[in-house]
Amino acid sequence: MPDWQNLSAETVPAYLASVPELAGRVDVGALEPVVEVGDGNLNLVFVVRDAHGASLVLKQSLPHVRTDPSWPMTRERSAREALILGRHQAIDPGHVPALYHFDRAHYVLAIEDLSDHVVWRGELNAGRPHEYAAAELGRYVARVAFGTSVLGLDPLEQKRVVAAAVNPELCEITEDLVFTEPYIDHEHNRVLPANKADVDALRSDRELLREIGLLKFAFMTRAQALIHGDLHTGSVFVRAAGDGLPASVRAFDSEFGFYGPIAFDLGAVWANLLLAAARSTALGDDARAAVLLAELPERLWRAFETELRALWPRRLDPRVWGDDMLELLLAEVRHDAAGYAAAKAVRRIVGFAKVSDIETLDEGPREGAARGVLRAARGLAVLRNDDADVARLSAAALAVLRGTATR
Numbered sequence: 301m302p303d304w305q306n307l308s309a310e311t312v313p314a315y316l317a318s319v320p321e322l323a324g325r326v327d328v329g330a331l332e333p334v335v336e337v338g339d340g341n342l343n344l345v346f347v348v349r350d351a352h353g354a355s356l357v358l359k360q361s362l363p364h365v366r367t368d369p370s371w372p373m374t375r376e377r378s379a380r381e382a383l384i385l386g387r388h389q390a391i392d393p394g395h396v397p398a399l400y401h402f403d404r405a406h407y408v409l410a411i412e413d414l415s416d417h418v419v420w421r422g423e424l425n426a427g428r429p430h431e432y433a434a435a436e437l438g439r440y441v442a443r444v445a446f447g448t449s450v451l452g453l454d455p456l457e458q459k460r461v462v463a464a465a466v467n468p469e470l471c472e473i474t475e476d477l478v479f480t481e482p483y484i485d486h487e488h489n490r491v492l493p494a495n496k497a498d499v500d501a502l503r504s505d506r507e508l509l510r511e512i513g514l515l516k517f518a519f520m521t522r523a524q525a526l527i528h529g530d531l532h533t534g535s536v537f538v539r540a541a542g543d544g545l546p547a548s549v550r551a552f553d554s555e556f557g558f559y560g561p562i563a564f565d566l567g568a569v570w571a572n573l574l575l576a577a578a579r580s581t582a583l584g585d586d587a588r589a590a591v592l593l594a595e596l597p598e599r600l601w602r603a604f605e606t607e608l609r610a611l612w613p614r615r616l617d618p619r620v621w622g623d624d625m626l627e628l629l630l631a632e633v634r635h636d637a638a639g640y641a642a643a644k645a646v647r648r649i650v651g652f653a654k655v656s657d658i659e660t661l662d663e664g665p666r667e668g669a670a671r672g673v674l675r676a677a678r679g680l681a682v683l684r685n686d687d688a689d690v691a692r693l694s695a696a697a698l699a700v701l702r703g704t705a706t707r
């Protein structure tokens with residue numbers, strides 16, 4: 301029996317031939333050369349095409365962090381991703397790749413090939429914002445929030461899914477990398493020498509640390525919905541409308557998902573728009589920065605709110621979940637989203653797993669961009685307690701970016 305535990309471009313054709321469930325997806329007798337395209341921190345990703353134009357993607361988890369083989373990582377994350385992707389697909393098929401099959405024995409997901417899409421982060425870096433993506437992600441988060449929470453899912457079934465989706469090891473990574481390590485001395489952290497004082501300021505800011513502590517506690521305890529868990533712009537495929545096809549936005553790589561706070565995914569998108577805006581500001585493109593930060597987080601939020609309001613009449617227990625509760629729930633999610641945006645932005649500047657938006661800047665502009673993100677994030681985390689309006693918080697963040705830019 302061949303060893304399929306570590307697939308390679310060379311072994312994928314024979315592997316595919318051994319999986320009857322995938323027999324109709326591609327013609328294994330007429331495959332084009334398989335290409336490994338994984339560029340994330342964790343997994344192998346193979347694009348498989350046949351001579352007739354059919355294709356699929358195989359994603360296999362490695363038993364360690366791809367970018368750091370000394371860091372072990374459970375392969376059970378594949379089963380959790382298959383569960384999450386399957387659930388999200390059932391609720392909102394237009395916003396995720398289709399899941400064709402999951403091979404539990406070999407930790408391989410077979411999913412839809414979205415090669416006609418591009419990763420949003422790369423597009424943002426190249427100055428192509430794909431503005432429509434923000435609202436699509438807002439709708440996706442709302443549909444998942446409603447459809448996987450007790451608002452829309454039978455409570456007995458919901459508890460079974462909560463149990464199946466427990467994701468301790470990957471949650472621990474998020475708890476460490478997002479909520480703890482940036483605020484302590486840790487070997488994962490790295491900043492420019494010129495930004496060391498900015499990090500020191502963060503760590504001695506009691507008000508900020510209190511908010512981060514509350515956010516970490518909520519992340520670890522608020523099992524509201526089966527969230528994506530890592531919804532940064534590198535986890536989003538976009539395809540602009542054209543050639544008779546509509547625009548398309550798909551969230552992929554949900555292996556960090558679990559039953560957590562609804563606001564976490566919104567905060568992740570908002571944080572990455574802040575990072576993209578910091579890049580634009582650093583490159584002297586204030587107009588683009590304004591679109592990215594003064595407009596898109598607001599569009600994200602409006603779409604989320606509108607979709608959740610539209611779904612609300614279908615809630616399962618209107619006897620006690622009245623319209624007044626919806627208002628309070630929305631206010632809580634909006635407040636938390638600003639906090640999670642802050643935490644998710646800080647981690648990309650200080651800690652492990654940085655982002656190309658900032659890292660590919662020259663040192664001169666990178667210094668100011670990093671400083672701007674840290675100070676803007678601090679504002680999001682703290683100012684939200686006085687006024688959690690997404691547009692006003694984002695406008696304040698944009699002003700901070702402009703005030704800290706260096707060349």
Ligand code: SR1
Pocket residue numbers: 340341342365473474477530556652653
């Ligand atoms: C060790 S994994 C590092 C990061 O990559 C993923 O995309 C998550 O954001 C995680 O925190």
Ligand code: MG
Pocket residue numbers: 340341530535553
């Ligand atoms: Mg990922």
